[in-house]
Amino acid sequence: MGRLKDIIDSDIRSYLSISPSTPTSSIIMFHATGNESGPSTPTSTSSSSSSMQWSQLCRHFEFGEILSATESFAESLVIGRGGFGKVYKGNIYNGSTLVVAAIKRLDAMSNQGASEFWAEVEMLSKLRHCHLVSLIGYCNYETEMILVYEYMPHGTLEDHLHKLGTPLTWCERLMICIGAARGLDYLHTGTGIEFGIIHRDVKSSNILLDESWAAKVSDFGLSKISPRNQQSTHVSTLVKGTFGYFDPNYFATGKLTTKSDVYAFGVVLLEVLCRKRAVDDSLDWGIATWAQDSIKEGRLKDIIDSAIRGEISPKCLKQFVRIAERCLDNHPKLRPTMAEVVLSLEYVLKLQEKTNNVSHSASKTIFGRMFNKFSFTDNGQNSGMDFDSLMPKKPHIGIDFGPLMSKKRKQLMLRQKFFQQNGALLLEDKLKNGVGSINIFRAEEIEKATTDFADYMIIGRGGYGTVYKGVLPDNRVVAIKRSRVSDETQMEQFINEILILGRINHRNVVQLVGCCLETEIPLLAFEFVANGSLHDHIHNNNSSTRRLSWDSRLRIAHESAGALAYLHSDATMTIIHRDVKSANILLDENYTAKVADFGGSKSLQILEVDDPVTTLVQGTLGYLDPEYFHTSQLTDKSDVYSFGVVLAELITGSKPISMERHQEERNLAAYFLIAEREDRLIEIIDPHVFEEAATDEQLEAACSLACRCLHMEGKKRPSMKEVTMELERIRKIRNPWDSEVYHENVSD
Structure with missing residues (x-):
């Protein structure tokens, strides 16, 4: 340095x-x-x-430091081998603190090389997610190329499924799948990189497990930037990956999309269910073909891992298999997004827990220790x-x-x-x-x-x-x-x-x-965010702003909700924004939403998330959660309430507080709920929104979601993840007379 x-x-x-x-x-x-x-x-x-x-978060190590940490690459310290080379466990100084690290050394005979090495350094230095492995640093010395990661004490999912025979319960397996799916969803849609990222080598050996058994996606050497939100939705590239997990469409055409990762994740789901490898010696075909054929022949129960066969409820099994089948569809466009996979798996987990009559924390299992998966410990960085x-x-x-x-x-x-x-x-x-x-x-x-x-x-x-x-x-x-x-x-x-x-x-x-x-x-x-705030575009009807169409409003709401869901559930710590409002949602040159202003935000350890935190009330009148205002008890549901006000703004075009309105109408949230209860929402809906909504069903669903967010009891409000998925569903509701392909417009 x-x-x-x-x-x-x-x-x-x-x-x-x-x-x-x-x-x-x-x-x-x-x-x-x-x-x-x-x-x-x-x-x-x-x-x-x-x-x-x-x-x-990514520092350059001297080669001497690597030699010291690995005892000159002693075989006794090898904890893994792969296409890249060997992985060593070592103690290395990061600053003045000695930390345990996983040190991956490029093998001179490896098929992978400098491009994969720098791809991984570049990718991981930019990514922030609790379900992605963290890169501590790297070393490039003469021909040596070495990556230094946080150490994952519980190894890989592959180890526990196929080598160690670890007695993982069905709920524990589901939680691992959900964690990995969240990591992939973030890569596809949530990164701060201009375009999404396609992992290109999703497999059970690239899903690592930390000290709390939380899943972390690893190995980004083959990853590709995808042209998200552009006319071209695929990347033509030399086919790379691992047999057994290859998307047949990618293999046949060389066209890589995020749906190739979805296919590979479908294979992982079958591994978790059946406890068989993607390419297993006991099978004539890969696990994907074998499992799908077995299901068609009515032998579903026969392929389930015997260790969990008695644990899975029939309804839960049916839903889980349906997710896997959709992921493995031969037509990429028919496969779900990873966001849909996350929501579906979370639903499956809730079904199973309801059957088991156990709490979500699963405190008597190894996953009872997952409370600290978001904790931001001092790793000496x-x-x-x-x-x-x-x-x-x-x-x-x-x-x-x-x-x-x-x-x-x-x-x-x-x-x-x-x-x-x-x-x-x-x-x-x-x-x-x-x-x-x-x-x-x-x-x-x-x-x-x-x-x-x-x-x-x-x-x-x-x-x-x-x-x-x-x-x-x-x-x-x-x-x-x-x-x-x-x-x-x-x-x-x-x-x-x-x-x-x-x-x-x-x-x-x-x-x-x-x-x-x-x-x-x-x-x-x-x-710099070029097009000002959402507040400006809703409320300032002048020549410097453009009226947002209903499709644009729904998209902006969906993007903003996704950002808040990330803050609440998927950042390295749970973050409550505490001042969600239309003025803090900025719009870039493409009118893409950007949530801003974190001066009043509160970061929490996962232990605190389910319990309210007593804090000085802070926020903006009109958006402030009444429950938080009266009790000073802050939870992530306070952000949900504020977002409900933003939804009401988008639907009605009205300001959250207006002294120009009648006394009973001054607070938009209260007025919106009264109008909904009295079945007269049509009176306050923005006329342009009413005209442009694809169907009555779409508009009613949006209004219903806003009311759920505005519920007076925080516990009865949806989570921001649920809000995000509901907005995605609402956006897909189309007029049957419309073309299947539609273009969103920002009208003058």
């Missing part, structure tokens, strides 16, 4: 008293983006040499970070600059003061839980980007402060958020937003680009 002295002008360096001998290890978490020593990699990005980047070495040093005591102190020197001392008061020390303490990758900008960069915060660069104002459009030296356009005042509360929100967004990577969540600590009021820089 580059040293701090490498990114600070020499004249400034002298004032900051940074010694040329400052050890690199003391500042290893910062490096210059574009001025870093060592070999370049495909993941490097060009950026201003004067900005610092925080890159803790931040240990050893010396913040003091990163901060400007105070002038030597006894030196009186007096009237001779230059203007430049005064500016430096003032920036030093701001740097410290704006949370550098607080960040050091808070970031022990890890954060992704973030640029630390210099004040001059931000001033230049915004033309000294010129009025004509302002793109938004609110109670929080002002947002400016800025252009960075590398020509990236960003939105720079400047708070109105700087006090302790603002500082906590500033730090909180950095911490929350550092744990998130989702295509429908606005991305944090960086921050600046050198100004009196700390600044946050976000990706």
Whole structure:
């Protein structure tokens, strides 16, 4: 990693008293983006040499560190072998903390090579999900290519099914399948990467199990970026993968889609049910053909693993097999999406638990320990970070600059003061839980980007402060958020937003680009979202905004719901947004939704999710959950209520609070529920929405969903996952007279 002295002008360096001998290890978490020593990699990005980047989740290891960790690649430490090479268990220093890691070394004779190596580094450095394996770092030295992962103490699903004979119950197997399916769904639709990701090698040996038996999808060496939301829905590519899991359509045509992963996952489902390998020596055909033939011949019960045959209820078995059959359909378009697979498997699990009359936690099984699967433990990724070495040093005591102190020197001392008061020390303490990758900008960069915060660069104002459009030296356009005042509360929100967004990577969540600590009021820089907020497009009918069609409104609602479901269930920690509203749903150049503003968000350990957290009430009137308001008890269902208000806005075109309406109509949520109860919703539905809805059924379903979200009792509201799937179903309701293929329009 580059040293701090490498990114600070020499004249400034002298004032900051940074010694040329400052050890690199003391500042290893910062490096210059574009001025870093060592070999370049495909993941490097060009950026201003004067900005610092925080890159803790993927670091470069020296070859000597790898040798030490693996005892020079001792055979006794080998824990796995594959097409890539051998995997070793080793203890390696990450910062100053010794962590247990899985170290994968490329075999010189392997069919895989540098392209797969860099593909995996690039993929895993960008992905954030509790059901994807985490990459700690990598090493490339001469011909050596090595990947360092978090260690998965329970090995692979393949091990437990086919080698160890682990007595996994049916519910435990279902939970593993659900976890893996969630990981794949995130790859296909939820990544912050421009397009979705096709894994291309889904199999039981690539599903790892952590200390809590939570499933984590691994091995991204063959993964491909898919052209999501484009006219072309497939990638023509050299066929790669594993026999037994190959999608026949992909094998025959070379056309790769996300449905190829769905097919392979269908094979995994059969492995879990039958406890036979994808290509098993006891079978004349692969498991997919054998199982499907057996089902057609009425021998379903005969193919079930005898260890669980007595556990599965008939209804549960029927539903599970139906999911597997749909995944294995010869026609890719007829296969479900991974989101549909997740919902279907969760339904199967609920059916089975109802039959067993046990709680969802399954506390008496090995999965009773899954409570901490979202916990953000300190794996040493931040240990050893010396913040003091990163901060400007105070002038030597006894030196009186007096009237001779230059203007430049005064500016430096003032920036030093701001740097410290704006949370550098607080960040050091808070970031022990890890954060992704973030640029630390210099004040001059931000001033230049915004033309000294010129009025004509302002793109938004609110109670929080002002947002400016800025252009960075590398020509990236960003939105720079400047708070109105700087006090302790603002500082906590500033730090909180950095911490929350550092744990998130989702295509429908606005991305944090960086921050600046050198100004009196700390600044946050976000990706620039070109088309403003959903609130603007619903309520500001002027020439600068475009009226959103009903199809567009449904899509935006679906995308936003998916982002919230990710925050609640699939991020590395459960995150409650706490200020869901149409003004915090931004629209990019393609009118894709981006959930924003995490200053008031609350992150929870999984232990806390089912129990309310007592906290100071925070949110926006009109969107605030009444139950949370009266009890101060915060749960994820508070976000669901707020989202219900957004749905009501989309359906009616009305503001959540309006003093222009009659007394009983001022609160939209209350008025919407009364109108629904009195069967007069038609009176308040936006006339354009009423005209454009595909059918009465579609509009009624949307209204019903909004009412369910707005239920006064939080426990009776749906989860955001259920909301997401219901919106997906609603979007598919079409007028029978319409063409099967329709185009969504954003009308003027």
